[in-house]
Amino acid sequence: MPFKQFMELLLNPMFDSFYQDDIDAVNAKFEAQKIAFAPLSFQAARALRDLGILELVSSSRKKGIAIRQIAEQLKLSEYGIGVLMEMGLGMGIFKLKRSESSELIFTLGKIGFFLLNDDMTKVNMDFSEDVCYQGADDLMKSVMTGKPEGLKRFGPWTTVYEGLSQTSEVFQKSWFGFDHFYSDLAFPEALPIVFEQKVKHLFDIGGNTAKWAIQCCKYNPDVNVSIIDLPGQTAVAEKNAKAAGFENRITTIPCNVLDESTKFPYGADAIWMSQFLDCFSLHQITKILKKIYPAITSDTNVYILEPIWDKQRFEAASYSLQATSLYFTCIANGNSKMYRFDELKQAVENGGFVLREAHHNLGINSYTLFRFQKKMNVYVTRFSAWTDEHPPKLNFVPMLFRRRLSDITKMVVQTVHDVSEGLSHTHVTFASEFGEIQRQYKISEGILSSGEVSPAQFSLSVFNIPASASSIVEQNMVGYSAVFSGNKSFENGLKEAVVPILSGREKERIFVFADERIPAEYATIAKYPNPVCALALRLSSKKTNAICELDYSSLPATETAAEQALYFLNNRLPQ
Amino acid sequence: MPFKQFMELLLNPMFDSFYQDDIDAVNAKFEAQKIAFAPLSFQAARALRDLGILELVSSSRKKGIAIRQIAEQLKLSEYGIGVLMEMGLGMGIFKLKRSESSELIFTLGKIGFFLLNDDMTKVNMDFSEDVCYQGADDLMKSVMTGKPEGLKRFGPWTTVYEGLSQTSEVFQKSWFGFDHFYSDLAFPEALPIVFEQKVKHLFDIGGNTAKWAIQCCKYNPDVNVSIIDLPGQTAVAEKNAKAAGFENRITTIPCNVLDESTKFPYGADAIWMSQFLDCFSLHQITKILKKIYPAITSDTNVYILEPIWDKQRFEAASYSLQATSLYFTCIANGNSKMYRFDELKQAVENGGFVLREAHHNLGINSYTLFRFQKKMNVYVTRFSAWTDEHPPKLNFVPMLFRRRLSDITKMVVQTVHDVSEGLSHTHVTFASEFGEIQRQYKISEGILSSGEVSPAQFSLSVFNIPASASSIVEQNMVGYSAVFSGNKSFENGLKEAVVPILSGREKERIFVFADERIPAEYATIAKYPNPVCALALRLSSKKTNAICELDYSSLPATETAAEQALYFLNNRLPQ
Structure with a gap:
């Protein structure tokens, strides 16, 4: 995010x-x-x-x-x-x-x-009068039954979409006036965002008149668009596509996205739903996304364009959307609405997706363009722990180099080596509560006794020495981060390592936490003897060769960060 | 006023x-x-x-x-x-x-x-929903046809009053809830105003449930009340009056106040209409007042209690009244409303009445209590003018007294005498532009030449000497006013004399205007020779023995007040 x-x-x-x-x-x-x-x-x-x-x-x-x-x-x-x-x-x-x-x-x-004079106000007022006025009298009943009770005044239909073609001329005029006024204003700003990434085949779900499909073809010379709609609803789209000269690039695929017994078509590298999901309940939205899920890859972008009432610049716009929800309740279908950011996001994520980004304020009516992808899980593909107060021997490291290393650095070099050996290099996140605390103590002691600082000690006294020493040993030049966050260093360091994978920016990362025994002299101000622990995890977005899925939920609070690391080792990794 | x-x-x-x-x-x-x-x-x-x-x-x-x-x-x-x-x-x-x-x-x-929690808001909302919602859809049509088109959704009636008893329970509940909530809240504050003047027999027009009549009987032990309503509509009133123990003091008189072919009953010394006229158009209101006119005296007070939308303390109340008007348009009768102060006043005055006073902000809903009476015309029953530059001889005045009088005072004494002789004493309004200007000049001259003021001159130098001398001659101890208003002294003095008669506070008054020739020494700073004129008018509210009706409308502007007096003499009085 x-x-x-x-x-x-x-x-x-x-x-x-x-x-x-x-x-x-x-x-x-x-x-x-x-x-x-x-x-x-x-x-x-x-x-x-x-x-x-x-x-x-x-x-x-x-x-x-x-x-x-x-x-x-x-x-x-x-x-x-x-x-x-x-x-x-x-x-x-x-x-x-x-x-x-x-x-x-x-x-x-x-x-x-x-x-x-204001077109939006005119369109809204006509819609209120010609479509909603009489039926709004049944709003309360609609809330109680979950059905669009007001629609019954016009005909015996379950949804307005069924009966629209049979309603009066004035009803249709105001309905389409409202629909058209709002639907397309954000397209010009959405196009460059969608085509920032290469799109070869875009599926436009509910793309009725092909307006978006045609704009895509005009904007990008390579893209092909398939309009997905109910069987038999795509005639107008085909006609318009042909009229625009795109009959070879715009096709239609009949598919009922709510029908669980059929499969969603394969082949999209981008899915587009513009003002489509607001015609469905949150439960139906999740169902639609679950139907899409198996037909796309983890790289497929799912774009959703919707006016979101809590992401508006103007109260008037929020208000209009809140009122439009009531139309859905008493006239349209009895169960959909104009959504709040969190509820729409959640409904889509419940279908197995994760929000990658959201652009707000597109077009004069402040639409939000969501980009979702299939949810990335994070897996542990290797891990290594060191909990002995005596540091590892590091026989694989040249002696000249290893003799200068502190306890904590030795533990880091060992555990990172364990999760790196034979695998490709990847970014390392190092976290620690105390860092090179023994070396730091010796420097302080030297200053007190001789008034001088040993250059050898000093050059190795910085916080990220364990990570840098390890990267030298491994010859890993991808890079590393160092996180110091007090007694939450384990938990926060882990989050720092997980986020790039969750957000899809990285596929793999190594997380290593370590703390050595603190000098006894610190006993009066800190827990002593403190637990000694190093833990390295190799994290991946891929399930292949995984030991387990990573549980990165919050951990119990502990006195030292190492205790959280030990808790994690004992409870969230296979023994 | x-x-x-x-x-x-x-x-x-x-x-x-x-x-x-x-x-x-x-x-x-x-x-x-x-x-x-x-x-x-x-x-x-x-x-x-x-x-x-x-x-x-x-x-x-x-x-x-x-x-x-x-x-x-x-x-x-x-x-x-x-x-x-x-x-x-x-x-x-x-x-x-x-x-x-x-x-x-x-x-x-x-x-x-x-x-x-607010009762008023609840009552308004129920009324909007149960009485107005469906029919409000026909508001525009109602404006075009002048008929309550929305009422047709409930039944084939011309007005809601006809069909009320046949409407649904929920309609009636909300209709009466609205009606009762608003109607009676101002009564306690209206009672002391109405009974400030003695009322023996009050006619309550449209007093349906006798609520006001009963409150009157409780408030004042002597008053009798007759409820005037359509024949056959007074059963509830009679029942309630009896239940309150006032069957001997509250009676009903069947009368259709809109029917020009029947007569309005005689005998009221006060007429009461509470929230009655808003059920009629302005034209009908004038008709109702015209029907009442011949049946009452000029002393009968006509009280009208109405919520007036431009006399509200709170915008919310104005708004509610403006909205209630729309109910009258599309549901109640198609032609009445909650009125603006000026339009209701004008409609009543067009029936031959004049507003005596209006009390605003009665009760928590800011009702206005109007008191009207039959319009008072002002008549000229006698007049006398003196336009000769030589003053009158005043043979009827003792010589010792008259030889001390100035020219202007002589003219005033003469003309007031002419309009007083043989008639009862009445208040005198005296008006002049220059007053005793010759005497004032002599005093100024004396100060300049001798440095002294003659006591005899000084004692007669005040502005109101002409009026006071005249009152001594006539032995009139009712009182007088003196008006000095520059070259508008005639016009404004006349207004001062007319207002007490128009407002019903006085039945008669004498108005006298006079100006003598100013000293020649003032020629450089004022018109000279200025016209000399005295004009006395005896004014009365009664037509009996009138010479003409007084036209007290504005007069042409002139250089001196005496010219306005001469214009009036030549153009607005019989020659």
């Missing part, structure tokens, strides 16, 4: 307003009344827009306009125009102009401006 | 937010989305309340509660609870607690508190 995303999750980026209840009681009561009268105010706003009243007030600009004038122009009653405009005033759609007149003079407020 | 109310109208007390569009674009767009998705968010809020979710979150207090826990307790799906609660988060009903948990932890926000 990239650092940026990790930090984002850690800091929880949701709006402050989700945490702070800083509205005062008077305004809270006002907001409660806005909610309580919402059906009436919604219908007033719609009538203000659709009767042309917003337009007339907008045209009056700063001069403003009276109810009477609008009634005259629209040939409607002053009464009818009046009730709508007075409600509009309360809603902030209009503002009054201070005037000498006994009539109220209205001008268009900013909220009215958006109702009149 | 009392000063307080006058100032209130002058200063326009509507909310600043009705004039200031100080929302920023980001939040305006957010508000627009709240409106666009209002049907869904409303139904979510209702489900959160009615499924007991608000209650559970409230009970969790500061600890907070997760979706999962609520789903378990209510035995509903996490999915269903989740979509509702996420929408509630966006709506500010809930707040999140910062926590280590990967689950969202919800606490109740202030808006949620009101949805759960």
Whole structure:
């Protein structure tokens, strides 16, 4: 997981307003009344827009306009125009102009401006009215039954998708208006991310009109795209692909991704699902991913493009997604929604995947592009431990070199050698609580007695000498890291070694922990005699030749890091 | 009109937010989305309340509660609870607690508190759902046809009142819940205002359940109340009156106040209409008042108790009234509403009435209590003018007294005498631009030449000498006012005299204006020779013996006040 995303999750980026209840009681009561009268105010706003009243007030600009004038122009009653405009005033759609007149003079407020001119607001309002209004009355029942009860007002269908073609013209117009408005805005920003890695054959699941497939073919001259959809649903896609001249590169594969009795087709090196999973429940999402799992390799990227309500830049966008969820509940299918980052991630990971990265804020509606891969397990392919207080002899090391080595370095050289012999070189992570503490003590003693530091001692006194000495012995030039983390040095060092494998960046790594006996002089300030332990693990993403799967979950807290290492040795490795 | 109310109208007390569009674009767009998705968010809020979710979150207090826990307790799906609660988060009903948990932890926000606990909010929401929701879908059509199109979903009635008894139990429950919640809260504060003046027989128009009538009888031991309602609608009132022990003091009079072919009953010294006129259009309101007009005297008070949307203390209350208007449009009758102060006042005044006073903010829902009376015209019953530069002789005044009087005082004494002779004494308003300017000049001259002031001159030098001398001559001890208002002295003096009659506080008054020739020495700084004029008008609220009705509308601006007086004499009085 990239650092940026990790930090984002850690800091929880949701709006402050989700945490702070800083509205005062008077305004809270006002907001409660806005909610309580919402059906009436919604219908007033719609009538203000659709009767042309917003337009007339907008045209009056700063001069403003009276109810009477609008009634005259629209040939409607002053009464009818009046009730709508007075409600509009309360809603902030209009503002009054201070005037000498006994009539109220209205001008268009900013909220009215958006109702009149903003395409997204128009699309949302039409969708609310033509698709959701009547059926929303059955929202509570839908929550209780788990079925889209509001859909029954339109026809005897289980989901809106079944019945869509049989709904009224106005229903379809608003439904598609809403669907199209939101679906494609993030594509241009998604393309370079997807094609950053070479893609030869992309499967677009639920790619109905082939819009994404065509854009891929235009963007990348080599890619072939297969649109996966229900058998018999791909006619439009094929037509559009042909019209765009990509009939040879865009194909369709009939497949019901929810059907466990059939197999998902092989051959993809990238899977694409854009605004597809929000039509399914979390349970179904996991099922879909489990169906995909056996058909792809550990290198196949699974891209998911979704608007995520807790990853929005604007509260208005979050709000719109939360409201859209309710449409799914009472009209669409009764069980899907616009998801929260964590819940969608978890549902996909439950299918055997792991999130590799997530890009937020794609397109003006802040979509999130997830990249998942099959989950990488970490395996222990070799391990070696040294727990004797007398260090190993190191017969395989030239004498001139080995006689200068401290106890801890000898233990590290020995155990790393054990897990390296005959195998390819790999990065080493070294962790220790005390490091070369005997040598450090001798230097301190020398300073106190003679006021001088032995150059030989000093040159070997740095913390990473055990790892560097070992790399010299092994002639391993891949590199090493050294982790010092107090009495958590074992646990945190192990994490440092595991992360590159889990994230797919490395396939193998050696982890070695060691601590020697501390000088007796330290007994008054530390546990003495402390346990002596070195433990080297060879870790791999591949199961081949594994001794066991690595359990890198948290370890019991101990007084010294070596005790955690011993616990791990005794409990998480074969005896 | 009392000063307080006058100032209130002058200063326009509507909310600043009705004039200031100080929302920023980001939040305006957010508000627009709240409106666009209002049907869904409303139904979510209702489900959160009615499924007991608000209650559970409230009970969790500061600890907070997760979706999962609520789903378990209510035995509903996490999915269903989740979509509702996420929408509630966006709506500010809930707040999140910062926590280590990967689950969202919800606490109740202030808006949620009101949805759960505030009776008014509950009543409003039930009314919106059970009475208005389905029919509100026909609001735009209702505006176009002038008929309550939404009512057709419930039955084939012209108004909701016709069909109410045939609607469903839930409709009736929410309808009456709304009606009762709002109707009676202002009564305790209205009683002392109504009974400040003696009331023997009060007519309560549309007093259905006799609630007000019973409270009147309890409050005042002498009053009798007649409930005026449609024939056959008064059974409940009679029953309740009897149950309260007031069957002898509360009677019912069948009368259709909209039927022009029948007469309104005589005998009321006060008329009461509480939340009655909002069931009628402005045109119908004028008709109702016109029907009442011939049956009452000019002393009868007509009390109207209404919630007025532009006289509310809180925006939430204004908003609720604006929304309630929409209910009248699409469900109740298609043509009535909750009125604005000016439009209701105008509709009543168009029936021949004049507003005497208005008390705002009665009860917790800020009702306005209007007191109207039949409109008072002002009549001129006598007038007298003097325009000769030589003052009148005043033969009817003792010589010793008259020889000390200035020209202006002589003119005032003469003209006031003309309009007083043989009639009862009444208050006099005296107005002048220059007053006793000749005497004032002589005093100034004396100071310059001798350094002394003549005591005789000085004692007569005050501005109101003309009025006081006249009152001595007429032996009129009722009192007088003196108005000095520059070259607007005639116009403003006349207003000062008219207002007590218009407001019903006085029945008669004498107005006298006068200006003498100014000394020639002032020619360099003022118009010279200035016109000389005195004009006395005897004004009355009664038409009996009137010469003409007083036209007290604005006069053309002139260089001196006397020219306005001459204009008035020549153009607004019979020649």
